[in-house]
Amino acid sequence: MAENFSNFMGGSPLNRLSWLRTSQTFLNAAIVAHATRWILFNNGQPLIATHAVSKKRTLALLPTDDVSPLLGTEPYFGQGQYAGEAYPSGASVLEAARLHGPRIVFLGLKEPNPFTAALPSSDFIDPQTAIANLQGTLFFSVDIAGIQECLVNEVIQASTSTNSHISLAFVEPRSAMTSLDIVTAAIFAEARSMVDWNGRNKFCPACGSPTYSIWAGWKLSCTSLLPWADDTGKEPCPSSRGMQNFSHPRTDPVVIMVVIDESDEKVLLGRNKKFPLKYYSALAGFVEPGESYEDAVRREMWEEAGIRVWNIRYHSGQPWPFPANLMLGFYATADPSAPIRLDLDNELEDARWYTRQEVLSVLTDTSHSDSTKIGEPLFKMPPPTAIAGVLIKQWAEGDARLGYANKGNL
Ligand SMILES: [Zn+2]
Numbered sequence: 357m358a359e360n361f362s363n364f365m366g367g368s369p370l371n372r373l374s375w376l377r378t379s380q381t382f383l384n385a386a387i388v389a390h391a392t393r394w395i396l397f398n399n400g401q402p403l404i405a406t407h408a409v410s411k412k413r414t415l416a417l418l419p420t421d422d423v424s425p426l427l428g429t430e431p432y433f434g435q436g437q438y439a440g441e442a443y444p445s446g447a448s449v450l451e452a453a454r455l456h457g458p459r460i461v462f463l464g465l466k467e468p469n470p471f472t473a474a475l476p477s478s479d480f481i482d483p484q485t486a487i488a489n490l491q492g493t494l495f496f497s498v499d500i501a502g503i504q505e506c507l508v509n510e511v512i513q514a515s516t517s518t519n520s521h522i523s524l525a526f527v528e529p530r531s532a533m534t535s536l537d538i539v540t541a542a543i544f545a546e547a548r549s550m551v552d553w554n555g556r557n558k559f560c561p562a563c564g565s566p567t568y569s570i571w572a573g574w575k576l577s578c579t580s581l582l583p584w585a586d587d588t589g590k591e592p593c594p595s596s597r598g599m600q601n602f603s604h605p606r607t608d609p610v611v612i613m614v615v616i617d618e619s620d621e622k623v624l625l626g627r628n629k630k631f632p633l634k635y636y637s638a639l640a641g642f643v644e645p646g647e648s649y650e651d652a653v654r655r656e657m658w659e660e661a662g663i664r665v666w667n668i669r670y671h672s673g674q675p676w677p678f679p680a681n682l683m684l685g686f687y688a689t690a691d692p693s694a695p696i697r698l699d700l701d702n703e704l705e706d707a708r709w710y711t712r713q714e715v716l717s718v719l720t721d722t723s724h725s726d727s728t729k730i731g732e733p734l735f736k737m738p739p740p741t742a743i744a745g746v747l748i749k750q751w752a753e754g755d756a757r758l759g760y761a762n763k764g765n766l
Contacts, residue, residue, distance in 0.1 A: 363674035363685075364741040365533070368542040370464030370495065371473045377572040378451040380434030383462055385483035386494045387432050393417040395463070395547045396426075397499040398508070400555070400679070401526040402544060404535075408521045413535040415544055416524050417495075422515040426503055428457025433572065437584050449581045454569040459554040460498050461573030463546055466539075467492035497547035497573075499555050530678065534741055541741075548677035550574075553605045556679075561602050563593040576603045606680045611652045612640035613686040614747040615665055622692050623715060623751060625735075626661065626707035635736045638744040639707070640683070653686050661707045662697025665690045671750075674743040685743045687751065710735075715752040 376382045386392060395415060396403040405416040429440040432454070436443035439456040454460060467473060468491055476486050487494075500508050512524050529548060536544055550573060560567050560578035567576040579585060580593045595603060615624040625636040641656035643649060650668045657665045665688035674683040692709045714734055721733040738745035 361672040361746075362538075363672055363683075363743050363746060364538060365541045365545040365675045365677070366673060367538065368464075368546060369466050369470050369539050370543060370546065371467055371470075372464035373462075373474075373476070374574070376476070377462060377574050378570075380431065380452040381483045382486065383433040383452055383572050384431050385487045386462065387420055387427075387460075387496065389420075389487050389494055391492070392420050392494045392496065394420065394423045395495065395497040395543065396423070396526075397497065397501075397548065397551045398526040399499070399501045400548065400552055401529055402532050402548065403512075403524055404527040404532050405522045405524055408523065413527075413532065415532075415536060415540045416515075418515055422511060423498070425507060425511055426458065426498065426500055427460065432457075432460060437582075447583065449570070449577050449583075451570050452572050453577075454573075455582075458498050458500060458502060459551075459569040459573055460496055461547065461550040461554065463495040463497055463543060463550070465490055465492050465494050466543070495543060495547075497551050499551040501555065534739070542675075545675040545677045549607075549675070549680045550605060552677070552679040560593060560595060562595040563591070565593065567603075574605065578603075608681050609643040609649070609652075610640055610676070610681045610683050611643060611649055611656060611686060612638050612683050612744055612747070613653050613657065613665070613668075613688050614638045614744075614751055615657060615663065615688050615690045616751060617692045617709070618689060621712050622709045623712070623748065624661070624663065624690060624692070624696075624707060624709050625737075625748070626704045628703060629705045631705075632736070634733075635738075636706075636708075636710075637738050637742075638685075638747055639704075640744070643684075649684055649686070653688055657688065657690070659701045660698075660703050662700055663690045663694060671747060672743065683743045685747050687747070712752055715748060719749060719752060 394417065396418065403416040404413050406413050431442045433452040434442055435453055435455045443450045443453065465474065474490055476490065516522055516524055533541060533544060554569060554573055557567060557576055559565065563578060563580060565578050565580040568579055570577050578593045578595050580587050580590065581596055616622065626639045627636050639656060639660050641652065643652040647655070653668050654665055657663045667689040669687045671685040671687060673685065676683050696707050698704050698707060718733045718735060718737055737748055740746055740749060
């Protein structure tokens with residue numbers, strides 16, 4: 357059985373244990389477990405560790421002892437009306453609730469062997485034993501943007517005091533991600549989308565009341581639903597009734613397509629007005645309500661380039677946490693003799709057909725070090741950390757078949 361292709365930031369190694377997100381008993385025990393590690397963000401910028409000698413950058417993974425001054429008072433989950441007060445489990449609007457302190461997201465468990473994932477029951481009699489039976493590292497994430505800067509600095513200084521070879525700093529996320537290994541990048545993708553969503557959604561879209569976090573950061577609820585809320589004179593919040601998908605994290609699908617001709621020798625690439633000089637890539641766009649992925653591929657190609665496409669084939673997906681996109685990579689076919697139109701939605705500055713040979717020459721050129729370069733490349737392409745780079749490269753090298761096996765990513 358062939359493996360599916362895993363793009364950079366996909367193929368997460370975490371067992372998310374999503375059925376335990378409602379269990380404050382589990383979560384409170386998980387936070388203080390010895391092996392637990394934290395990914396910190398400051399306004400969406402990850403905390404990055406840089407090695408003093410090698411300058412190698414990795415995601416900083418801090419233990420709970422280091423991070424605890426930032427988390428507020430216990431209990432961390434299952435909080436009541438006042439800080440330091442526990443609310444007994446049972447009320448659905450308060451399942452693993454956090455009403456005080458920064459919002460915390462439980463990301464999952466990284467196990468030594470991902471092929472024998474743990475399936476701990478949600479029926480806990482003794483959470484400490486349940487935690488002790490888990491093998492590997494439990495991951496949490498938090499954005500410290502609302503916390504006093506001096507307190508954050510103290511935590512970072514204390515964390516580096518035991519390791520003088522490492523310096524810690526919050527770093528612009530797009531530049532930070534390219535230095536991550538594929539396993540850490542996948543954990544980063546989940547963490548960044550989740551802390552971003554928690555940070556941006558402070559008010560209930562149904563009634564405007566403040567929100568609070570439940571389900572270990574995976575659901576938001578409206579404060580008008582709290583047992584102690586004073587809703588005198590207010591209409592009941594619509595989110596109290598029926599299914600409310602706005603209280604769950606977003607994932608915004610984006611189709612990205614590499615269009616080739618019937619002879620399989622030419623590829624259509626475009627230049628967005630915002631791209632750096634000479635940069636060409638696959639065309640892309642958000643899936644709109646009421647569309648299938650294939651509909652979105654057809655519409656985007658029509659709107660951006662005036663091109664009709666057919667034979668649409670899915671290749672692979674890539675989480676893109678800026679802030680919550682899921683890139684869906686496709687190949688499609690079009691007629692290179694048909695006129696290209698850029699005056700419809702005016703997103704592109706240029707779109708043109710390149711031959712396989714031209715693309716291969718750019719790939720060869722960019723794979724050399726600067727000292728061996730022979731002049732400037734014909735154009736520039738996205739790197740293999742972006743799905744567009746993968747789609748173009750695989751087509752050019754004749755490996756654009758579906759179900760391409762990529763073992764060794766995990
Ligand atoms: Zn509400």
